[in-house]
Amino acid sequence: MAALGDINGKSVVDATFGAGGYSQAFLSAGATVTAFDRDSNVVGDARVLSDKFGSRFEFVPRPFSHIAELQNTYDAIVFDLGISSMQIDVASRGFSFRFDGPLDMRMSDNGITASELIINTPVEQLAKILRDYGDIKNATRLARIIHDAAPQTTFELKSLIHDSRDVAPVFQALRIAVNDELGELERALDAVPKRLNPGGKCICVTFHSTEDRIVKNTFRKWTSVSGDPRLPDTNSAPFTLIKTMRPDDAETQHNPRARSAHMRGVIKSY
Ligand SMILES: C[S@@+](CC[C@H](N)C(=O)[O-])C[C@H]1O[C@@H](n2cnc3c(N)ncnc32)[C@H](O)[C@@H]1O
Known part of the structure; x- marks a missing residue:
């Protein structure tokens, strides 16, 4: 993920492990990764990364609102929101109207x-x-x-x-x-400022307008001087915005799911 820059030797939280694509990329770039996912079906993929990268990778099989319980601080926290293709493409999970299956839709x-x-x-x-x-x-x-x-x-x-x-x-x-997706997102974002190192980044990839609005408004508060009572009150905003990115034509052709994606990010100033 280009928005993170050079992450060699840095610590990254992958809040949404999924098939592990992001985690694998972070690890291959030299980062230490703590990954969350509440779907027990991804444990096998997580084990593959543990075997390959050893102590540089830790998997937490819990909802990402448990970021609040982490004891360390990190150089980046990344959310790739929504459901994975592994979830939507399996009829028995009940996420898709394209397949007949039990009306389940639980991620966990x-x-x-x-x-x-x-x-x-x-x-x-x-x-x-x-x-x-x-x-x-x-x-x-x-x-x-x-x-x-x-x-x-x-x-x-x-x-x-x-x-x-x-x-x-x-x-x-x-x-x-x-899945209480919006409640989860709000609770997790609430915990992010305390869990980031100065210079640390929070990046969110959103796929629908309601979750995007939550991210946009939260980041707006963090990047205004006295916008959020939970953040230290000084003369400069505790976060600065990274330019929002949308997928280009090549990416949406390759991955139609990306069509509605917004990638928003902030950098912690101090
Ligand atoms: C879009 S996929 C992530 C794909 C991943 N970036 C990859 O490279 O494979 C989203 C994943 O986040 C997980 N997820 C969504 N909301 C979650 C939450 N509140 N807590 C933990 N995991 C969550 C889903 O179970 C799913 O596996």
């Missing part, structure tokens, strides 16, 4: 599934999830249809959504709610 083995969430959530609250996380216009009507039908599979849910343009946003909204 804990918590309630999407089908349980639909049954347990009152219609008005379900409508708010669809509206806030999926930008669904007729959210109350659709929430009632979904709640009453109590779908158990991805294809059952898909069949209830009559406007095909709403299918992907409904699946996204439920996934965000099932």
